[in-house]
Amino acid sequence: MSRLADKVAIITGAGSGMGREEALLFAREGAKVVATDINEAAVLAVVKEIEVEGGVATAIAHNVASEEQWISIVAAAIETYGRIDILVNNAGISFAVGMLDTTVEQWDKVMNINLSSVFLGMKHVVPHMQKNNGGSIVNISSIAGITGSQGAGAYTASKGAVRMLSKAAAVDYGKDNIRVNSVHPGFIETPMSKEFVGNEQMLAWFLSQTALPRVGQAVEVAKAVLFLASDDASYLTGIELPVDGGVTAK
Numbered sequence: 001m002s003r004l005a006d007k008v009a010i011i012t013g014a015g016s017g018m019g020r021e022e023a024l025l026f027a028r029e030g031a032k033v034v035a036t037d038i039n040e041a042a043v044l045a046v047v048k049e050i051e052v053e054g055g056v057a058t059a060i061a062h063n064v065a066s067e068e069q070w071i072s073i074v075a076a077a078i079e080t081y082g083r084i085d086i087l088v089n090n091a092g093i094s095f096a097v098g099m100l101d102t103t104v105e106q107w108d109k110v111m112n113i114n115l116s117s118v119f120l121g122m123k124h125v126v127p128h129m130q131k132n133n134g135g136s137i138v139n140i141s142s143i144a145g146i147t148g149s150q151g152a153g154a155y156t157a158s159k160g161a162v163r164m165l166s167k168a169a170a171v172d173y174g175k176d177n178i179r180v181n182s183v184h185p186g187f188i189e190t191p192m193s194k195e196f197v198g199n200e201q202m203l204a205w206f207l208s209q210t211a212l213p214r215v216g217q218a219v220e221v222a223k224a225v226l227f228l229a230s231d232d233a234s235y236l237t238g239i240e241l242p243v244d245g246g247v248t249a250k
Helices: 017-028 040-052 067-081 104-131 153-176 191-197 200-209 218-229
Strands: 008-011 032-037 056-061 086-089 135-140 178-185 240-243
Touching: 008 017, 008 067, 017 032, 017 040, 017 056, 017 086, 017 218, 032 040, 032 067, 040 056, 056 067, 067 104, 086 104, 086 218, 104 135, 104 153, 104 178, 135 153, 135 218, 153 178, 178 218, 191 200, 218 240
Parallel strands: 008 032, 008 086, 032 056, 086 135, 135 178, 178 240
Antiparallel strands: none
16 A cells, blocks of 8 residues: 555654554555654554554654644654655544633643644644645544534634634645645544443443444544545645544534
């Protein structure tokens, strides 16, 4: 498989869940992967998997809310592989607390990790894509970025902002042949969602919301991200792609 042959991709939050599946899949498709995560041991393990399969990858510990670390990550990617063709802003946190119970500190944390990280990644990667005459950015939002999400005001606001920031960047940098799209997962089985998916009552509610009566798998999101990152999506920019089993169709 070689849909990403000779491409260099930065993937954040690659230590587990959707990011892990994205890193593995991208490497299988020929990309050289710069895999980052706040959990260094986890992302090192993912890179080891990639290397065992014959792929090429680098693991870097990364706090996505830090501009200094973004500058270092981008510099490392350029030094190691010479270019950046793809950026997947996957890292994020879930935060199911009602607006009135959310502290300013909690609000800032959610915004920094879910939204500011996307801004910082694009800010420091886009100039290199401009030098390369193109690139693809995929920002992971959520169905909460399309519809209201009960009891999760900060999270919903952060994911909605990712959606619109992606559209703004698509408009600004289309002239540079840089495509920017957002992916909106629904109820996906990941370590982050384990406590919800593992709750029988919550699981029943999840399934009642979907047109396809099952929880999605992380690899299904990764395949959608791969499509948008690849040249197969060469005329797609500024779109929001729900990978949600039909939640937003209901």
